[in-house]
Structures are given as C-alpha cells and as structure tokens.
Amino acid sequence: EVRLLESGGVLVQPGGSLRLSCAASGFTFFTHAMTWVRQAPGRGLEWVSSISGSGGSTNYADSVKGRFTISRDNSKNTLHLQMNNLRAEDTALYYCARDDSYSGNWYDYWGQGTLVTVSS
C-alpha cells in the first residue's frame, strides 16, 4: 500500500525558515517523481515544486522560486521541501504527492498534508 506521511509544519514568523519532510512507503521510491502541492485555507490547489526520480531535475512555481528548495533522499525514501524567507501568503496545508512516473505528470497518491502557518 502506498503511503505518504508529511511532517514539519508549524507556526513560524515571517522571514523564517522551515523544512518539510514526506516519508514514502509501499512503492519503489526512486522510480517516481515527487511533488509538493499546497492549499491555502479555504482556497484551491497550487502546485509548488516537483523533483524527478533521480533528483537531477527540479521545477518551481514562480511564487516560491529562489526561496524554496525541493530535494529527496532515495536511500531513505524521503522527500523534503526547504522553505526560506517565509511570507504570510505561504500559509497553507502542504501536500506531498507521488507523480505517475519518473519524470512526472499527474499525481496518483497524496499524503494528508502538513500545516504551515506564517504569522507574527
């Protein structure tokens, strides 16, 4: 059974940093690209970042480019999102999602999310 378990979401001050993690199990991790999608309270889904199976290719939304870094540790089946210079508008539930393939297209499994709140 595919499982994705996010962690690391907390209350943080504007300008602060945070590292989210997603522990994956039930599938061959390195054969799938992985993605972070966020959802602000009461709002829709926003794609944040994706990383290929090897970790050699990454993509970012313009809203987070230069502030967030996606990475993965294939030896530990774990996905990360390093978030720096956080802003109030980064407040959201952050979902980890499995891409359908090595390079990534649609998202066939999702975690339950971890809540990031940016506020003073």
Next chain:
Amino acid sequence: EIVMTQSPATLSVSPGERTTLSCRASQSVSNNLAWYQQKPGQAPRLLILGASTRVIDFPARFSGSGSGTEFTLTISNLQSEDFAVYYCQQYDNWPRTFGQGTKVEIK
C-alpha cells in the same frame, strides 16, 4: 504559465441528475489534463488522466472529454458521495497549474 479556468465556481445539483463541469486552458495542453476530486478535510484524489481515462477507483458515471484548450468532466446520476470540489490540472508544460476548482453541491 498556462492558466486553467474552471466554470462555474459552484454547481447546485439534485441527486440523480447529470452535470457537466468545464475547464479551459489559456493555450493548448493537448490531452495532458487530469481531474481530481476533493472532499472536505481530505486530500485530493486522482479521478481522470489523459483528459478521458478514468482511474479504476471511480465508477463509470464519471467521464472526461476534450483536448487542446477545452475540457469537460461529466457526472451522470449524481450520488451523495459525489458532492465535492473538482479540480483540473495540466501537465503539458512547466509550471504545472490547477484550475481554481468547481464545487458541486446539493440542490
């Protein structure tokens, strides 16, 4: 960036009825489009890929169609468990983008 526009924002539908949700892309995405269903307090679930291929978890009353810039999701014989928010997502280009969602509510 490809902008995905869904309409309407909300649909009020009676159980047993058929309804159609629309998703429009600002430029062609070929058939590289997925639909997701999200219920309150839950993560999204993949419903349709490749614009028209329904995933096995969902019944045949769900169907997707379209290509290029115009797409539709049709739900026939709406059941109580179908009331949710539906999102389209293009995976033709980076950055990936979602529509703003259509909420299907009970009339």
